[in-house]
Amino acid sequence: MDAxxxxxxxxxxxxxxxxxxxxxxxxxxxxxxxxxxxxLPLSRAIANILxxxxxxxxxxxxxxxxxxxxxxxxxxxxxxxxxxxNKPAQPKDDGGDVEMQDAAAPPPGSANKYPQFAQIETAxxxxxxxxxxxxxxxxxxSTTTQLSGALTLALCHINKATSSMSASAVNATSxxxxxxxxxxxxxxxxxxxxxSDSEPSQYIPTMNAxxxxxxxxxxxxxLSLSGDATFLQQACYNTGGTFLAAPSPQAILSYxxxxxxxxxxxxxxxxxxxxxxxxxxxxxxxxxxxxDLGFVCSICLSIFCEPPENAECLTxxxxxxxxxxxxxxxxxxxxxxxxxxxxxxxxxxGTASGTATPAL
Amino acid sequence: MSVSTAPSLQLTxxxxxxxxxxxxxxxxxxxxxxxxxxxxxxxxxxxxxxRMLFMPKPMLLHDLELWVRPDAKRQKDQALSILQAFHxxxxxxxxxxxPQEMQLSPNFKTSMRLALTGGGTHQSFGVPSNLTVPxxxxxxxxxxxxxxxxxxxxxxxxxxxxxxxSAEANGPNKSxxxxxxxxxxxxxxxxGGIGITQAGFTFLLQEANAQVWTLLLxxxxxxxxxxxxxLEAVDMLSFLFVLASMELGRAYDTNALTEQRxxxxxxxxxxxxVHVPHHKRSMFFPTRLATxxxxxxxxxxxxxxxxxxxxxxxxxxxxxxxxxxxxxxVVVETNYRVYAYTHSTLQxxxxxxxxxxxxxxxxxxxGRLTRASIRQAINFGxxxxxxxxxxxxxxxxxxxxxxLQTAKPVLPPTVVDQIRLWQLENERMKTTVGFLFKEFEDxxxxxxxxxxxxxxxxxxxxxxxxxxFFASKHEQxxxxxRIRKKAE
Numbered sequence: 114m115d116a117x118x119x120x121x122x123x124x125x126x127x128x129x130x131x132x133x134x135x136x137x138x139x140x141x142x143x144x145x146x147x148x149x150x151x152x153l154p155l156s157r158a159i160a161n162i163l164x165x166x167x168x169x170x171x172x173x174x175x176x177x178x179x180x181x182x183x184x185x186x187x188x189x190x191x192x193x194x195x196x197x198x199n200k201p202a203q204p205k206d207d208g209g210d211v212e213m214q215d216a217a218a219p220p221p222g223s224a225n226k227y228p229q230f231a232q233i234e235t236a237x238x239x240x241x242x243x244x245x246x247x248x249x250x251x252x253x254x255s256t257t258t259q260l261s262g263a264l265t266l267a268l269c270h271i272n273k274a275t276s277s278m279s280a281s282a283v284n285a286t287s288x289x290x291x292x293x294x295x296x297x298x299x300x301x302x303x304x305x306x307x308x309s310d311s312e313p314s315q316y317i318p319t320m321n322a323x324x325x326x327x328x329x330x331x332x333x334x335x336l337s338l339s340g341d342a343t344f345l346q347q348a349c350y351n352t353g354g355t356f357l358a359a360p361s362p363q364a365i366l367s368y369x370x371x372x373x374x375x376x377x378x379x380x381x382x383x384x385x386x387x388x389x390x391x392x393x394x395x396x397x398x399x400x401x402x403x404x405d406l407g408f409v410c411s412i413c414l415s416i417f418c419e420p421p422e423n424a425e426c427l428t429x430x431x432x433x434x435x436x437x438x439x440x441x442x443x444x445x446x447x448x449x450x451x452x453x454x455x456x457x458x459x460x461x462x463g464t465a466s467g468t469a470t471p472a473l
Numbered sequence: 474m475s476v477s478t479a480p481s482l483q484l485t486x487x488x489x490x491x492x493x494x495x496x497x498x499x500x501x502x503x504x505x506x507x508x509x510x511x512x513x514x515x516x517x518x519x520x521x522x523x524r525m526l527f528m529p530k531p532m533l534l535h536d537l538e539l540w541v542r543p544d545a546k547r548q549k550d551q552a553l554s555i556l557q558a559f560h561x562x563x564x565x566x567x568x569x570x571x572p573q574e575m576q577l578s579p580n581f582k583t584s585m586r587l588a589l590t591g592g593g594t595h596q597s598f599g600v601p602s603n604l605t606v607p608x609x610x611x612x613x614x615x616x617x618x619x620x621x622x623x624x625x626x627x628x629x630x631x632x633x634x635x636x637x638x639s640a641e642a643n644g645p646n647k648s649x650x651x652x653x654x655x656x657x658x659x660x661x662x663x664x665g666g667i668g669i670t671q672a673g674f675t676f677l678l679q680e681a682n683a684q685v686w687t688l689l690l691x692x693x694x695x696x697x698x699x700x701x702x703x704l705e706a707v708d709m710l711s712f713l714f715v716l717a718s719m720e721l722g723r724a725y726d727t728n729a730l731t732e733q734r735x736x737x738x739x740x741x742x743x744x745x746x747v748h749v750p751h752h753k754r755s756m757f758f759p760t761r762l763a764t765x766x767x768x769x770x771x772x773x774x775x776x777x778x779x780x781x782x783x784x785x786x787x788x789x790x791x792x793x794x795x796x797x798x799x800x801x802x803v804v805v806e807t808n809y810r811v812y813a814y815t816h817s818t819l820q821x822x823x824x825x826x827x828x829x830x831x832x833x834x835x836x837x838x839x840g841r842l843t844r845a846s847i848r849q850a851i852n853f854g855x856x857x858x859x860x861x862x863x864x865x866x867x868x869x870x871x872x873x874x875x876x877l878q879t880a881k882p883v884l885p886p887t888v889v890d891q892i893r894l895w896q897l898e899n900e901r902m903k904t905t906v907g908f909l910f911k912e913f914e915d916x917x918x919x920x921x922x923x924x925x926x927x928x929x930x931x932x933x934x935x936x937x938x939x940x941x942f943f944a945s946k947h948e949q950x951x952x953x954x955r956i957r958k959k960a961e
Contacts, residue, residue, distance in 0.1 A: 168526075171511055172519050174767065224596035224729075226506065227588060228720040371524050379520040381490070382545030439590045 128385035132175030132276050133300040133376045135266035137162065139191070141182045141244065142258045145308040149339050153362040159241060161366040162306065167230045168374060177299075179270050180237055183263035184242055186252050191264070192233055258309050260344075261318035264333075268322060271301030271331055280305075288443040300377050301331040303354075306365075308337075311344040313403050323348040334373050338362040343392045343403065350391045357386055399427055484686045485513065487693070489558050494562055496560040498707050499714075502627050504597040506584035509716040512767040513559060517545075518552035522561060522577065526585055531576035534564060596848040597711075599719045600729035610758060612722040615748060619760035622745025623681070624819055626688070630658055630673050631822040635696040646743040656691035661946055669826070671854030677823060685762050688744060689713060716746065716759050717766035722754040807885040809842045814869065826850055827860050842888065847895040857896035861889055905933050907945040916940060918957075925953050 139162065146155045148314040168180050180191035226234075278299045303326065311319075323344075326333055332354040339362060349356035357372045360364065372386045397404050397418035408417045413429040424433045488509075491499075500506045510522060524540075525532065541549040556562040564575045577585075587593040606771045630653060653659055658673035669677075676687055697706045712734045719725060727735060727749075738757060741747045746763040750756065802820070804812040811828050813820065814837050821838055824830065827850035830840035850860060861884065867884050876883045910926075913919040924940045926932040931951055935942035944950060 166587050167591075168523050170508060171523075171589065172516070173511065174765075224598050224600040225503075225587075225593050226591035227504075227598055227718055228723075230589075230591055367527060370527055374523045375520045376516070379516050382517055382542055382548050383520065383540055384542055 131378070132173060132177065132278075133169075133264075133302060133378070134177040134179070134271055135166075135169050135376075136179045136181065136271060136301065136303045137166065137249060138181045138183050138263045138267055138303060138305045139306045140258050140260070140262070140306060141154060141184050141241075142256070142309045143185065143248065143253060144256060145258075145340060149308065149362055151336065153365060155241075158306075158362075158365055159237070161369065163230075163234055163237065164366060165369040166375070168226075168370065169376075170229060170233075170351050172376070177274065178233070179264050179267065181263045181270075182241070183258050183260050183305075184244060184248070184252075185255050188259050188262035188266050189240070189244050191244075192236045194236055194240060197368060206366060228402050241359045256309075257312040257315060258307075259315075260305070261315050262305075264303065264305075264319065264322035264326070264348075265400050268303075268325055268329065268331065271299075271303070272329065275299045275301060301329070302334065302377060303331060304336065304373060305342075305345055305348075306336050306338065306344055307342040308339050309342075310340040311342050313396040314401040316401065317398065319344045319348070323351050327352045336365070336368055336373060338365065343394065344392045345398075347393060355386050356391075487690050488513065489731050493560050495707050498582035499711060500560075500715070502585050502597045502711050503584040503588040503593065503595055504718040505711050505714040506581050507588040508717050508767040509559060510561075510585060510851065512717075513550055514555060514561075515548075517541075517548050518556050521552060521556065522585070525562075525575075525577050526582065526589075528576075531565075531574040532574040534575050537575065551594070554904060596729070597715055597718075599715055599759075600726045602724040602726040604724065604753065604756055605748055606724050606756075610724075610748070615722065618748050619745045619762045619771065622743075623685075623762060626744070627655070627677065627819055628822070629653060629683075630669060630677060631819065631826065648740065649743050652688070652691055654694060655695060656688075658691075666777065669853055669855075671856070671859075674826070674853070674855045674859055678859060678866075681762070682765055685744070685746070685766065689745060692740065692744075705733065709737060712737060713763075713766060714800045716741075716763040719759045720762045720766055721759065721761055724758055727755045727757055761862055801866075801868050801870055801873070804869045804872060805842075805864055805884055805888055807887055809888060809891070810839065811842060811864075812837060812839050813867075820867075823863070826853065827855065842892065844895055847892055848899070851896055851899060857893045860892055905943075905945055907931075907933055907943055908947045909941060910950070911939075911941040913940055920958070921956065922950065926950055 125147060139159075142230075162180075166180070169178055170176050179193060182189045182191050249383060323333065326348070330351065333345070333348045333352045333472070334354040335342060335349050335356045337345065337356070337358045346356050350352070355372060357368055357369050375383050394403050394405060395407075395416050397407055398415045399417050399419070402418050403415065404418045408420055409415070410417070410426040410429065410431060410433060412431045413426060415426055415428040417427070420435055420438065421433075422429050424435050425431070426433055499509070501818050504668065510519065514522065521537070521540075537549070537553070553562070560578055561581050562575050564580050565573055567573050578583075585594075585817050587595065602703070622645070626649060629645050629650060647818070653673075654661065654667065656672075657670055658676050659667045659669050661667050676684060693706050693709055696709065708731075712730075728736075738749060740746060741763075742749055744762070746760060748758045748760055750758075789948050802814040803824070804814075806812075811824070813824055815821065816836050821830070821833075824838065824840065827842070827846055828840040829843050829846040834838050847857070847860070851857070860884065865884055875881075882889070913922070919938075919940045919942075923932065923937075926942060926944045927935075931944040931945045931946045931949070933945055
């Protein structure tokens with residue numbers, strides 16, 4: 114009672130565990146899965162991922178989950194079902210669970226399973242089957258994985274869920290702190306389960322999604338089962354997520370449960386699994402090749418592996434002066450005021466605007 | 474803003490008192506392991522459990538240090554102690570030749586794995602009924618049903634004082650009333666009526682979820698004392714966790730329950746946790762009160778204010794089924810006037826506990842906080858902190874908006890201070906049990922002994938002029954006197 118006039122006593126704490134939304138992107142590239150089919154068939158991977166999903170949902174009944182397949186030619190919703198595009202935005206009426214299409218026709222309930230887990234399992238298995246069945250031979254011609262599309266879908270979903278959550282929070286609790294509502298509403302997180310190499314042609318859209326995620330404070334985690342997911346390393350690094358490479362894919366559940374179960378809340382107090390050396394190489398905008406050394410437009414920072422045609426930037430159209438790139442260095446008579454002889458004529462010349470400078 | 478005196482019975486306290494064998498029994502059932510995990514553990518502890526769940530071997534306790542950042546050591550220790558209190562992890566005793574190891578207790582591990590993978594034949598998530606569901610029973614119906622039952626109970630708690638609501642004609646069942654009285658949420662007053670106790674007010678301030686648990690735990694304790702009913706607390710608790718993991722709006726089979734659990738149903742119907750249709754006795758529906766038992770914040774150290782804030786958020790996430798705190802509606806002005814935009818008789822009744830209500834309109838009541846009204850509340854055992862917490866938690870949107878714009882506290886500081894001061898008025902005297910020392914041989918001896926008492930921290934009061942002092946303990950002073958005598 115000594116502290117009668119301490120002003121912090123007037124404020125009432127508003128601490129409450131914020132629910133978290135986990136978006137899992139499963140790379141369903143058939144070729145890649147066939148390659149590791151001996152150690153980890155897709156069916157087993159899905160079963161393990163479902164256990165992980167259940168574990169995430171077990172944390173709190175306000176936690177939500179969404180699963181997206183990044184397929185060879187498109188990104189597809191696994192859960193919540195794509196047939197009900199408006200479902201995820203619906204106000205939650207049963208404690209925050211994402212309502213589902215097939216909740217209307219519930220599967221025969223088993224007494225041995227938590228009802229919500231059973232729903233998700235049926236939905237995901239059905240959508241995976243659909244996806245596999247609808248894959249045609251032509252689809253297999255392309256070997257890329259539509260990662261950027263899936264990332265964008267996941268981000269949209271998180272954004273939608275967050276805003277609907279905070280909107281309802283404002284309405285119901287008269288908490289009109291509009292600036293803080295984004296944080297108190299929902300914490301989003303994306304987990305990519307990658308099996309294939311990063312496709313250079315996907316560089317730009319992927320990085321766009323990554324920067325959007327970083328802006329929205331959505332962490333991107335990656336579990337790379339095989340292949341060389343260069344861009345995802347950068348994604349994890351930029352968004353403060355965890356990148357885990359799994360040398361033995363059959364232990365997928367251990368990797369998931371140990372390294373990736375902690376949500377943003379718990380991560381504040383946990384030591385994150387160490388980052389591998391991050392491959393920061395970018396892909397060029399003109400041919401989609403990963404480059405060590407290239408040219409950068411000084412106006413829009415586009416990267417090219419070779420000087421673009423007509424020395425015009427392909428992105429912004431700026432006329433670039435390449436100087437005398439490629440010509441032999443020549444000795445220039447010394448200028449009167451400078452004592453040192455400048456190294457003119459080398460490829461490094463480019464301090465003036467409008468010229469292309471080599472990028473690392 | 475914690476209230477230290479007489480906290481109402483909480484699930485954590487109840488569970489922590491249970492012996493390890495009881496936990497082993499509880500954890501045999503996957504739904505129970507799942508529910509305790511979800512409801513009782515802090516975030517970090519949950520992460521630890523998940524990480525250890527699929528570990529084949531025990532891990533070294535030392536390794537846990539490596540998981541956690543150095544600055545989060547306190548949270549780690551707290552998480553670990555909670556895990557141990559619930560007998561979820563087992564840590565080997567420290568010994569010289571083997572480092573300490575920790576692992577999940579076997580029953581918990583097996584059950585948790587089953588819960589996550591959905592295997593086994595334990596049937597602990599409820600057996601759905603195959604019979605056709607009566608068409609009139611849907612989620613809305615169940616919500617209305619549960620809300621009515623629960624508000625009846627809350628009304629019974631508040632209606633004992635102040636504002637008499639008209640809706641108390643059909644209050645809760647007699648057994649529930651007895652339970653509330655024996656649980657000392659209200660007590661019988663000399664005049665023959667009943668009055669709310671401090672525990673009762675704490676109960677009112679809790680979020681609906683915690684209220685349900687408080688009542689259920691009272692019930693469990695009552696049943697534990699009264700063995701002839703043939704109900705065993707462990708099994709009852711397990712059944713509550715089963716209910717918690719059921720799905721709202723689905724019918725479950727009564728016949729699949731053990732007889733013990735079937736016997737629990739009538740009481741649960743009284744609490745509004747389940748609904749049994751009149752013409753179809755072989756099925757029951759869990760209501761939202763039951764299915765949200767394991768939701769809500771897992772904070773085990775919930776103070777009143779957090780509870781109230783949680784109540785407001787809990788209501789919004791669950792769609793406002795238990796409308797005791799549907800929406801902030803109370804405006805408090807610096808001139809001690811209170812306006813509440815509500816027509817809930819329950820909320821009016823709660824306000825009447827500490828406000829002098831003057832006028833009532835169709836959707837609003839007005840009144841003021843007076844010295845008399847606050848003192849009356851304090852006489853009921855309600856503390857100033859509780860009143861302030863209640864007002865803050867129910868503050869109207871307009872109050873929040875102004876507070877935000879002017880960067881000032883939500884409640885007017887002058888009112889908050891005054892409420893506290895009114896409480897302090899009653900606390901002008903403080904009693905301490907102890908011993909008075911007087912009639913020393915000379916002033917020097919008095920000074921020495923009083924100085925000694927002050928040093929060891931037992932001195933309560935001293936008067937150098939009269940040569941007297943008052944101490945709360947005398948043993949050490951006695952010894953000191955003896956030594957002094959010997960030295961002379």
